[in-house]
Amino acid sequence: MSKTVLVCCGTGCLANGSKKVAGAFRQLLAGTDHQVECVVKETGCNGFCENGPLVQILPDDITYYKVQVQDVGEIVEKTILAGAPVERLLYKNDAGQRVRSQQENPFYAPQMKVALRNIGKIEPSSVEDYMAHGGYRALKKALTMTGEEIVRELEASGLRGRGGAGFPTGTKWRSAMELERFPKYVACNGDEGDPGAFMDRSILEGDPHSVLEGMAICALAIRAEEGFLYIRDEYGLAVHNVQEAIAQAEARGILGEHILGSDRRLKLSVVRGGGAFVCGESTALMASVEGRVGEPRAKYIRSVQRGLWDCPTVLNNVETLANVPVILEHGGAEFAKLGTERSKGTKVFALVGKVKRTGLVEVPMGATLRHLIYDIGGGVKGNRPFKAVQTGGPSGGCIPADMLDLPVDFDTLKARGAMMGSGGMIVMDDRSCMVEVARYYIKFLSEESCGKCTPCREGLRHMLAILTDICEGRGQESDLELLEQLCDTLEDASLCALGKSAPNPVRTTLKYFRDEYEAHIKEHRCPAGVCTALTRFVINPDKCVGCGACQRACPAGVISGSGKKVPRVIDNTRCIVCGSCREACRFDAVEAKGRAGL
Amino acid sequence: MNITINGKTCTCEKGEFLLEVARRNGIPIPTLCHHPALAGQGSCRVCLVEVDEGRGPKIVVSCVYPIQRECTVETDSERVRRERGMVLALLRKRAPESRRIAGMCRLYGAPELPRLTPADTGKCILCGLCTRACTELSVGAISTVNRGVLKEIATPYHEPSTVCVGCGACANVCPTEAIPLTETAETRTIWGKTFQLVRCASCGRILGTREELELAAKRCGQEPETLCERCRKAATAQILADVYGD
Secondary structure, rough: EEEEEEEEEOOHHOOHHHHHHHHHHHHHHHOOOOOEEEEEEEOHHHHHHHHHHOOOOOOOOOEEEOOOHHHHHHHHHHHHHHHOHHHHHHOOOOOOOOOOHHHHHOOOOOOOOOOOOOOOHHHHHHHHHHHHHHOOOHHHHHHHOOHHHHHHHHHHHHOOOOOOOOOEHHHHHHHHOOOOOOOOOOOOOOOOOOOOOOOOHHHHHHHHHHHHHHHHHHHHHHHHOOOEEEOOOOOOOHHHHHHHHHHHHHHHHOEEEHHHHHOOOOEEEEEEOOOOHHOOOOHHHHHHHOOOOOOOOOOOOOOOOOOOHHHOOEEEEEHHHHHHHHHHHHOOOOOOOEOOOOOOOOEEEEEEEEEEOOOEEEEOOOOOOHHHHHHOOOOOOOOOOEEEEEEEEEEEEEHHHHHOOOOOOOOHHOOOOOOOOOOOOEEEEEOOOHHHHHHHHHHHHHOOOOOOHHHHHEEEEEEEEHHHHHOOOOOOOOHHHHHHHHHHHHHHOOOOOOHHHOOOOHHHHHHOOHHHHHHHOOOOOOOOOOOOHHHHEEOOOOOOOOOOHHHHOOOOOOOEOOOOOOOOEEEOOOOOOOOOOHHHHOOOOEEEEOOOOO | OEEEOEEEEEOOOOEEEEHHHHHOOOOEEEEEEOOOOOOOOOOOOEEEEEEEEEOOOOEHHHHHOOOOOOOOEEOHHHHHEEEEEHHHHHHHHOOOOOHHHHHHHHHHHOOOOOOOOOOOOOOOOOHHHHHHHHHHOOOOOOEOOOHHHOOOEOHHHHHOOOOOOOOOOOHHHOOOOOOOOEEEOOEEEOOOOOOOOOOOOOOOOOOEEHHHHHHHEEEEOOOOOOOOHHHHHHHHHHHHHHOOOO
């Protein structure tokens, strides 16, 4: 009998010591005469990082969470040798029951994995493992097809770019294919830089060959012989795994001088990003690959016509490319059965923020925000009221509670002023200040704007100054109109998509949470109790039970009172407004008030 | 092909930049980062206009907008005036000491925006024209440094450049006279470096810096120039007169 131990070695689990766990399994299982033959594999990210390290035992289909080295002995003894689960390491579902299989886990059960199909199942460092799971079959098929046939499959699939803009991939490939200028290039955009997003990192780390296969299929279709993967340098493991995968694919004759023994060639290489968010913009990325400063150019002529070194270039996002082998293998029509009318297939989201279960989730396009946040995510942490979800990264927007039943696809959110973007999804509860959220994103963008064009560079500087003023109690009533005026100019007159979409965080918060801005400006009060200059925490004596949790949490030692059932009192003159007391209180007794009268 | 600019029919070639076509037809469009000798970058955004190719009007910057199909263009519509005014107003906050920007703000009715704090000092609008001139015509001694709100134009590490030849091309193309270039009888100082000036051996007019003349000579494979253009012409005329005299 043989068993497989899959130890998650994605970045999150690695940080929690999964490498040592894998080592412990190998050590315990090697060299002894167990009746069970066992393979230990270090896989990519399973997406449920907050519960890592994850260990899955096959064929028993048992998944353990938060496994530490000291648990390994027990797992070997009970599960691997005797087939029985270690109850305490199983996931506890919402009803409090321990579940064995991932399919019983409410985080995984509603998901449908297409782009993430292999991640967690295969060893990213093994091309053999990828091929054992059907890898490079699509490339083999593509070699028997003409470019026209390949592009037709892509068009039939309805696949749209997963980087955020949602441009139809088939259309892009066709433009490049029909140009009779050589050389042509394929490129992969792995410069994922949205705060809180890690979809592409996970794919590059956990299943690098799927991206290489997608690029190779594209290269066959458009007749390119060279390609680049632009990966942000902070993604050390992704860079390493992709480089290793290219070397393996070349050594096995899959890529390189003769793609799978044919007379077609493809040379792929990794370009490490220079650490600028703007390099995720296509023309800035290409400038950076060429060795120039990562600044966008006006895209009146598309980069597919004038891309790398002014040659025809197809640039696709990591997740887009990971979908390509599936489309080729099963046909575009089959892929198009998933998703909505205009957004086909699945989408990977990084579900983070104030949500009970955070992680990487993949669902068919058109799933509602409610499904993502409440069914998969388990709802808001601490059962607090949901306030907003920020989608699409810094260029996205904040969507309020009454839109939770909107389907998530390329077009619906755009119509509401937000965007699905590359898949970042940050959940916020009633203790998130929407003015502060807007300020945070504008600060991020003002630092990450390339600074080439006037509206983006100067407009963001002034927007940040105004938003900071509002958060610190210096806001003026005319500020909101001025902010909207600046938003208009950025949208209309900026050079690239970064500047044109930069107003979104401000626009959507102004549209859906205008009352919060007004409370800051007119009443000098931050309703969420976040902006320290406008907040005073007060303990409601009717709610306080005198447990003293706030006192123990207070780093400044300014909460007085003692004894059970005696309400505590905060000395507001010495309070640093950190909010630790409010976090610590289980009775909602700590209330945020304005600083008026202090 | 024909396009319509402000109601006037203009003939142009496919791929020609909109700005060139407009100017050729006597239709003024303001620019700052544009220089006829250098490739356009579309960074200052002052030359923005409204173009309708049949799918509704959109804002484009005319200096780098290649005409692909028949279209109608408005260079002075309400939307153009509003956005151009805002761009100029933002540039005035960036370069409060620039008289040219102040003048353009008056001319195009830019809003005052008193709520916004101007940058401390300066005339530089960060258009990058100087860096392009230096890279393409001279030695690439300056470049844009940093990004976003911290962007500036500088020599590497803000130290006097080891490659700068003091040609002054950067100061020459700067639309807002933001690059200080000072000269004494014998020297020129720019970007924190002082150069020896060479004068015409005949009339004494300034020819340029020694390094600049050496670079030019090296590029043409000749000895450095010693005469100014006028004296060189006069000398050549004298030689011709001596040979073919009478």
